[in-house]
Amino acid sequence: MDFFHVLVVLLESTIRVSVPLIFAALAGLFTERAGIFDIGLEGKMLGAAFAAGAVAAVTQSVWMGLLAAILISIALSLVHGYASITQRGNQIVSGVAINFIVAGSTVILGEAWFRQGGRTPALGEGARFQTITFPYADSIREIPILGPIYSDLLSGHFILTYVAFAMVPISWWILYRTRFGLRLRAVGENPGAVDTAGISVIWMRYRAVICCGILCGFAGAYLSLAMTAGFVKGMTAGKGYIALAALIFAKWRPFNIMLACLLFGFLDALAIRLQGNPLPLIGQVPVQLMQALPYILTVILLAGFIGKAIPPKAGGVPYVKER
C-alpha cells in the first residue's frame, strides 16, 4: 500500500465520520447565534437516530425514517426552547436533561418494541440509504491521482453526505444574506435591539430552535440509516459534544465549522486507522489517547492558538424586559 492510497482511504473515512458532526454543529450554529446555548445536540441526535431506525424498520421506508428523525428532533428542540425561552430556565440544565432523557428512553423503548437489547432491527436495502456512484467512477479509477480522488473521494457517498456539505454554504447564505438571518444574529447579540425594532424575540428564538431540530434530525438519520443499518444504543457516542467543540473552535462561522468538523473527523479516522498499528518512532499508542485527541486539541487550541472565541453576546441569557 503506497502512501497516496492510504491517504485517500483516510480522507474518505474522514468525510464519512465528519457528516454527522457538520449537521450537528450547523444545528448548534442556528441556536447559539440566536442566543441559546445548546448542549443538547447529543440528545437530539440520538433521539433522531432512534426514531429513524425504528420507523424505517417498521415502514421499510428510508424516507419515513428520515422524516421521523426530523420530527422527533424538532420536538426535543421545542422542549429545550420551552424551558429556556418561554420559562427562562437554565439552558445548560435543560440541554443536559434532554441528553439524559433521550439516552435512557431510547433504550427502554427500543427494548419494549423490538426486544433486541435496545437495538432496532437491522435494516434491509430499501430501508436505508444507499451510496451514490458517480458516472464513469469505475472506469477512470485507474488514472493516477485524479482517478482515485474522483472515484473514491468524491463518488460513492450517501445522499446525506452531499446534503451536509451543501448545508454549509446554505447556512451561511441564510445567516448573512436573508432578513431571517439578520434578525437571528441580532437576537443573539442584543435582543433588546430586536424587541425595540418591533420584532418578537420569543418567536425568533423558537424559529432558530426549529432550524436546529431539522439539522439534528439529519445528523441522527445519517447515523442509523446511512453509516450503519439500524439504531444501536448510545450510538452518538459523544458526537454532539464534539460538534459543540467544533462550533466553538470555528468561532460560530459556517465555513470554519466545516473545516473544524473535517479536522475532528480526520483525527477520528486516524484513531481508527491506527488501532493496533504502531506509530513510527513512538510505537504503540493507546487507542483511548487517539479518541481523546479532538478534545485535547480543542482545549489546547482554544487556550491560545486561535485567539479568543467570542460567543454571541446574549448567549445563555433568557430575554427579560427591564425589571
Next chain:
Amino acid sequence: MDNIAIELRGIDKSFGPVHANKNINLKVRKGTIHGIIGENGAGKSTLMSILYGFYQADSGEILVDGKAVSIRDPNAAIAAGIGMVHQHFMLVENFTVLENIMLGAEDSQILNKGIAKARVELKRLEREYALEVDPDAVIEELPVGLQQRVEILKALYRRADILILDEPTGVLTPAEADHLFRVLEQLKSQGKTVILITHKLREIMAITDEVSVMRRGEMVATRTTAETSVEELAELMVGRRVLLRVEKGEARPGEVKLAVEGLTVKDGRGVTMVDNVSFNLKAGEIVGIAGVAGNGQSELLEAISGIRRAVSGSVHLNGKPIEVTGRADPSDLRNRGLAHVPEDRHHVGLVLKFEECENAILGYHHDKRYLNGVFLNVDAIRKDAEKRIAEYDIRPPNPRLKTANFSGGNQQKIVLAREMERGPDVLIIGQPTRGVDVGAIEFIHRRIIEMRDQGMAVLLVSVELDEIRALSDRILVMFAGRVVGERGPDATEGELGLLMAGVEGRKEAAE
C-alpha cells in the same frame, strides 16, 4: 386642540407593590421640544416605555394627533410615528450602521434589495438633518456620540414624527451634547416633536419649550420653560427647597498623602488605558479628575486601590510605596489608610443580596470590634450599622433589610458611610452620585467637603462635569489615558470641555 401631538390621559402602572405611574396626564404640543424631568425612580422612563409600547399601562389612554391609539408593542408605536432613543443604546454592536438601521424594517426576505434601498434613504436623511455617519462602519468601533446618532437615524428611518430621547447626554462630552442639541433644534424646525427625558436641569433650561416635572410616580407640574427657573424646577422635583450650589471654604492643603508617578496601566487586550500619569494629592484638598467615561479614569482608580495591576510607575501612600505593579493588596491598603468608594457600587462596592449591616462592614470584617473569637459579633455589627444609618440618614432605617431593596442614593450612602467613618488619610471616590437623586446628592457633597475640612485627601473621579467643578480644589482632565491639563476650580466649562474632547491648548470656546 389640533396642535397636540401626544396626549396621555390617566396613565397608571404598577410593578407589583411599586406604583410607578399614578394617574398621569400629559399634553405635548406638536413641533416643540418637551422636557420631562424628575429624580431617578420618579417614573419618567416607565412612562415613556408605556408610550413606546414596551410596557402596557394598567389603565389610561394614549392619544396621538387627537386619536386614541392602542400601543401594545413597539410595532404599534412605530406605526403611530413614535421613535425612541434609549438610554442604553439598542444597537447590535458587531453589526454595521446600515444593518442596525435596517433591522426590523428590511422590506424583503432577501437582504440585497433592502440594503440598496436603505443606503439611498440613509443618504437622504443624512442630508436633510446633517447627521453624517459611515453606513458601513461597525457600531462597536464608533464613539458613543455617533452611536447615538445611529439611534436617531433608526427612528427617522422608520418615519418617526415624535422622537423620545431617554437621558441622551449621560454618555456624551459637552461638545457632543451641544451638537445633539443642535440636531434636536433642527428636527424641531422640520416639524418633528421631541420629548427629552433628563434629570439635568441645565439641559431643560437650555433647549426645551415646555417642561413637565415628575415626582414619585406623579406628574406634579407642567411649565413653560421661559417662565420658570432652575430653583423652581428643583423644588418641584424634590418636593422641598434644595441647595444647588455646594458651599465650601478655601482649601488648606497640607503634606502630600498620595504621590502618583508615571503610572501606566493596560487592559486585558493590552491597550494602554492609563498613560504615564503623575500627580500629587495633599491632605485637606479635593482633586477632581474630569473626563468622558472610558478615558482611563476607571483604570486609574483601580490601579491605585490595588484592584488592577499597573504596568509601570509608582504610587506612594503616606510616603511609603504601594506595589502597584506587583501584588498590592486592597485590604492592606485599607489598613494603611486608603479608603475606596468604587465607581460601580453594584459590582464592586456591595453584595446586593446581603443585609445592610453585612455590607456596612464588608472588607472591615476582620476588625476586632466585630469579632467574637473566630465568630462575627452580630450584635456589635448591628449596633454599629444603626449608628451609621442615623448619621447618614439611610432610609429605610433597617440594618436587616436586603441591600438590593435600598434606592441607589441610599446604597451609595451605605458605601460612603463604610469607607468614610474609619477616618482614612486618603479617600478615593468614583462617581459618588451616579444614579443618586438630587436630595441625596446634596448630602453626599456636603459630607465630602466635611471630610476634606477634617484633613482628608480626596481623589474624586466623576463624569459629571458640574460635580467636578463644584467640589474640586484642583481639576485634572484625562483624555485617552493621559492627564491633558490641570485647572483651578474656577475653570470654565468650555475650557474643560475642550480638554475633555482632546483639543489641547488654551483655546477658549467661541464666546
